Amino acid sequence: MTEPNINQADKDWWRGAVIYQIYPRSFQDSDGDGVGDIRGIADRLDYIAGLGADAIWISPFFTSPMKDFGYDVSNYKDIDPMFGTLSDFDQMIEKAHELGLKIMIDLVLSHTSDQHPWFMESRANRDNPKADWYVWADAKPDGSAPNNWLSIFGGSAWQWDSRRLQYYMHNFLVSQPDLNFHNPDVQDALLDAARFWLERGVDGFRLDTINFYFCDKELRDNPALAPELRNDSTAPAVNPYNYQEHLYDKSRPENLAFLKRLRALMEEYPAIAAVGEVGDSQRGLEIVGEYTSGDDKMQMCYAFEFLAPQKVTPKRVIDSINAFDAAAPEGWACWAFSNHDVVRHLTRWGADVADQTAYAKMLGALLMTLKGSICLYEGEELGLTEADIAFEDLQDPYGIEFWPEFKGRDGCRTPMVWQAGAANAGFSTADKTWLPVSADHVMKAVDVQAGNPASILEHYRRFLAFRKAHPALAKGAIRFLASGDDAVLVFARELADETVLCVFNMSAEPATVRLPEGAWTAFSTGDHGFSAEEDGTMVQLPAWGGYFARQGA
Structure with a gap:
């Protein structure tokens, strides 16, 4: 162990x-x-x-x-x-x-699972030590399910059990009875x-x-x-x-x-x-x-x-x-x-x-x-x-x-x-x-x-x-620098004295993006594998491209 x-x-x-x-x-x-x-x-x-x-x-x-x-x-x-x-x-x-x-x-x-020993004991009768370990309920007077709850896997969330003459709840498969956390x-x-x-x-x-x-x-x-x-x-x-x-x-x-x-x-x-x-x-x-x-x-x-x-x-x-x-x-x-x-x-x-x-x-x-x-x-x-x-x-x-x-x-x-x-x-x-x-x-x-x-x-x-080398990318705050109304996403990740600029072209067409105000130094493409052209104020991104820079020289 x-x-x-x-x-x-x-x-x-x-x-x-x-x-x-x-x-x-x-x-x-x-x-x-x-x-x-x-x-x-x-x-x-x-x-x-x-x-x-x-x-x-x-x-x-x-x-x-x-x-x-x-x-x-x-x-x-x-x-x-x-x-x-x-x-x-x-x-x-x-x-x-x-x-x-x-x-x-x-x-x-x-x-x-309905094969868990807890459920096998619980369904045996209504007065065993685990009788209340699952969500059991009586039928309505007409024999129908206790309420209208549905299963994510389709149909009612209730299954009739002939041993207890009650329904049990299952949010998922019939073979996945729900535990009673109220117990x-x-x-x-x-x-x-x-x-x-x-x-x-x-x-x-x-x-x-x-x-x-x-x-x-x-x-x-x-x-x-x-x-x-x-x-x-x-x-x-x-x-x-x-x-x-x-x-x-x-x-x-x-x-x-x-x-x-x-x-x-x-x-x-x-x-x-x-x-x-x-x-x-x-x-x-x-x-x-x-x-x-x-x-x-x-x-x-x-x-x-x-x-x-x-x-x-x-x-x-x-x-x-x-x-x-x-x-x-x-x-x-x-x-x-x-x-x-x-x-x-x-x-x-x-x-x-x-x-x-x-x-x-x-x-x-x-x-x-x-x-x-x-x-x-x-x-x-x-x-x-x-x-x-x-x-x-x-x-x-x-x-x-x-x-x-x-x-x-x-x-x-x-x-x-x-x-x-x-x-x-x-x-x-x-x-x-x-x-x-x-x-x-x-x-x-x-x-x-x-x-x-x-x-x-x-x-x-x-x-x-790249992420591990720059703590701002892992643990820093995020500040969005564009409205998001077009195909380009721009944000800064900030932690202590480190600011990393991230620009994404989320479209199939090239995009030209004006960089936010300030001095930005592009990371080497070897750090992240994206290529982009920039002149300090504008960056040109290919389709599905990215650009990353740090603040300062």
Whole structure:
């Protein structure tokens, strides 16, 4: 078991950190069964450290029947055999710490699998010790569900159970019953699970669906949401989940007290941080502000501003950052453009962009210069697009339910591509991998891009080094210097006596930009990989170009 990093107790390590997200099923298969695993992650840690990341976030690897690929936990204190053993985990975390990488694990606390012993006991009858550990309710007099709450995965959020002759709540799959956080014994058990991993040396948590922990004790109906207010940032547009204002099934005020308990546990250890996933289309930023205020709740949360379908533009960047700062003045943002739940951003925003390489570089540089910490999703640094998965190869129950209008999340979860000429692009030696390796990804493999200064991978490496060399880019304030009404985004990052100017041409046409008043000295293009022409007052940017300068000679 790895001891906590007592000698590396920088409690602020998370502020401005670059967190590399690993989806373990798809990162590296070490045993040839077609599924990635913990030992595979350990084998690739040098790559992540060499990229310039500060930490890794590993999506769930706990014991699970895998109905939702690990987000349905049946044992919080063990690793599913398909991913390896606790010994494998201990060795992985030891190697990560030797490389200077922090480890954050994905805690799924709002619900368990229906195969978890807690639920199996809870559903047995109404008077066992865990009878109240899940959200149970009687039927209405006509036998229908207790209220109108809906599941994100489609249909009612209630499932009839013939053992108890009651309904249980599930915000997600029927096989993912929601825990009853109103019961303090449930909170204690979950905090005990978090402690188990802290004792093994993890440096923090990514908290899945952090605003779903509590529901309304009275089980009141959600009101309808006006059509003009509906959006598809939390659930796809085809899902009637978007038709409700989710006042009572999530984001309840009681959650704040539990988050304080979790933070108090984390404070028992030298330098632990958490980032919460807030899923709420109407009140996302307001909730982020609540959950990160003061120093007794979460260090960071991310909402869905840049994970939504709407294309990123200068105005959208400015509005999103300003809205975050207004809603969470004491908070610290964690931004991501892609993750395991959404269409990869190059496809989501750039399907019609001719020069995908230039577009990918511009977006990567933008993400790495925004105020806040950032999450990079595996393969993002290679410029991977959404994979096209045939229906017969689908694994995601979400996609199977809503096909073909919504194809689910498998397209962003296909295996990582390491070696273009190897079987399964170096991901696995298996005859068949859990999802097929995308043919469109193979020629973007790590070995194709490594060492090529024009590649997206080397651009990310350069830019992460650039970010680390200039603390203003990681931890500084942000000041926007243009309205955002056109295609050019201009802002300054400021920390102590350092000011870094960032200019982005977010269009497919060249742009000429007047520099802000003051003396600016351009950084060498070798620092960041963009080319631009400037004369001290004007800068000419190619399509999807960038320009970076420091104040003073």
